[in-house]
Amino acid sequence: MTGRPGTILSLDPHDALGWIQLDDGERVRFGGTALEGFATEDLIGIRVVVLGTIAGYQGVPKAVRVTPLVPVPPTAAKVYPATPRRHWPTFVREHPRWSDAAAASVPFVHSLPPLALPRHPLFSAWHDEICATAPVSRALGVPTVRAEERFVPTAEDCFAHGRLAFLDEARWPTCGLCARPLEMCVQLSSAVLADWIPGAGGLVALFCFHCGIKNPSDPRVGHVRFVRGSMRVEGPAEGTWKSASSGWLADTQRVTPFGPGRLAPSESWHGARAAKAPWTAASGLFGVGDVAFDELPPGATEDLLDDLGAKFDDWLESGPRQPASDRPGGLRAGAWLGGVPCWVQGDRTPSCGGHGEMQHLLDYDGGQFLDGALHVFVCPDRACNALAFVAEF
Ligand SMILES: [Zn+2]
Ligand SMILES: [Zn+2]
DSSP, X not given: OOOEEEEEEEEETTTTEEEEEETTSOEEEEEGGGBOSOOOSOOTTOEEEEEEEEEOGGGOEEEEEEEESSOOOTTSOOOOXXXXXXXXXXXXXXXXXXXXXXXXXXXXSSOOOOOOOOOOTTTGGGHHHHHHHOOEEEEEEEESSOOSSOOOOOTTSOEESSSEEEESSSSOOBOTTTOOBOEEEEEEOHHHHTTXXXXXXXXXXXXXXXXXXXXXXXXXXEEEEEEOOOEEEEOOOTTSSOOSOTTOOSSOEEOEEOOOEEOOOOHHHHHHHTTTOTTSHHHHHHSSSOOEEESOOTTOOGGGGTTHHHHHHXXXXXXXXXXXXXXXXXXXXXXXXXXXXXXXXXXXOOEETTTEEOEEEEEEOTTTSTTSEEEXXXXXOTTTOOEEEEEEO
């Protein structure tokens, strides 16, 4: 195909449509998607080659492909297409909802005041939603080192690790794939759980680390249940079998709940969520890589858009903090009850057959899941209350 040389006369950033004056006298329309191989965003006056035209709107000829007249020298090895500029007022109008975080997490049964965040020029349109719908969670402190004092739990305590659990049957749970005894992860009391799932009892989570790495959401590799906890059940004695998890402690560790408080999901959760909720403003800003806008609201400057996600997280940090995750005495947030999951590899929220996508209930690390967590979900239908988990390492 022979190209026709010309010069870019205009390019409207709103609709990414422009005009090219061809050297032979004709004018052709072109769209931003026809541009190939341009190393600059400032295209007005640039010499180009139009490769093919078709009849566009009202018969006006429209360029199929537009490339630079002088090829980009090979030293400019990789040419990244300019981020298309979008119109901020239009984006705001088309994205009235900030996120679906409230629907994705288990609702807290008591009412808490909205988060008190300062106004931010760029997120102002969604300020009230962000503050009022930030999910409520409790950090759960789990000792990172073996506690000095021996802790002997009752069914009313929250605890992690160890070889003791309060279950509904007398048998220590085993893995449905390899038949090894499951490793104790965490047990939460009914009193603590009642703020999210009233009447369901407590929650216990045991896991097989032999099989769980390859089968991270197979229900057979874990025992994640609501429990009444009437049976005090002891696991296998220390030394009688080999664990796959170096993080499992033989002694029971006391779990200390902090909070509760509202915590707005971070940029990384919104980014992971974008594929499931593409219609939200947060997905439009954090799920697509770089963003470029014009007509920003008063007080917002162009540089805010550089690494916008980090700036969003900084803004959240400027608000009230939940009790610190690192505390003196070796306590840290080894788990979070409520809130949204902290995904490592991407959103893998499970669904309950017939009741749709499940809601996030608990993230548990406790030193057993490396950089990841055991993410526990519950069916949104309180009459069903089915549980499921996804492990990440
Ligand atoms: Zn197993
Ligand atoms: Zn269900």
